[in-house]
Amino acid sequence: MRGLFPPIALASTSPRRQALLAQIGVEFKRLDIKVDESPQPAERPTSYVYRLALAKARAGWGQQPPRGRLPVLGADTAVVVENEILGKPADRAQAGVMLTRLSGRSHQVLTAVALTNGDEAQYRLSVSTVTFKRLTKDECEAYLASGEGLDKAGAYAIQGWAALFISRLEGSYSGVMGLPLYETGELLGNLQERKK
Template identity: 50%
Template sequence: MLYLASQSPRRRQLLEQIGVDFRTVDVEVPEQRALAESPREYVSRVAREKALAGLAALSDAGAVVLGADTEVVLDDEVFGKPADAADAAAMLRRLSGRVHEVISTVWLISHKGEWSDTSVSRVRMPELDAATIKAYIATGEAFGKAGAYAIQGHGAKLIEHLDGSHSGVMGLPIFETARLLRAHALITA
């Protein structure tokens, strides 16, 4: 049985979209980047720790746990979820007129082994004026999202160009996830 180590409605929606049968397992994993850790290493470690925590919480010997993490990166700085409206506005001002990366890593972990894959997308935002930032934050979408935006909602209006995975920017790169699931006979198509 496949378990998703996440309560993210976006990740659940994306798995459901491709017809995956799964259950969720709630995990709490600290998301703090180590000093010498690269953004890519950080995202991979957090995703792996989520999957490991999920596996540890289950008594199902045949469980396969999917853990994922997605972060926005600009100039080697990881933009997590904003603490409040001021933090969200500061993030969006920094991303304004720039190209940033969105790193999304998926881990599958069972008692038989561990496998992972990563998607790196490049996203360009146009210059955002103060009124646009304020209006976007007022939608409420900025909260609980890495980089303070949600590409699947009103945040799509903030994206000038995407080179990479739309679903990866949402929080679960479907191509990479499906490839892992197929490789381990968890889906057929």
């Protein structure tokens, strides 16, 4: 479906987000963006992912030279248990605590996407509910040893071995991976319409 959407810049180095954009035929350049991902005091999970997606998109806009700037897409994902944000684990021990919290229960995965052209920004939100089976100690240890979840929100990757733990998914598989394609397509489609 190349040519359906205009070229953009992606404010992310995530291989998963890059693969998902490529899957729907979007031409993009990758921008290495650093933003503080710490939640603010009493910040709600929805506000958190919206704020970070926009911060990444705006940082990407500012990183490009003024001539030839492309619209910038930013995204942020949070795993939420009992209204608490589980970000990326700092280390293996914290990843183990997160997996224990997710074991045998449902949690939400929120992914916000923001698209900016400098003057304005548009947003979309994907909310999914993921249910984990009850994990055994051996399963947790084997998964932690794999290192797969150490750089992922909630300490797991749905597209990897953690798929073995997921008994139910309601919502967007690509959203849980980190870039909800339906919502992203809406934003890019709006951008295409404005260019006509």
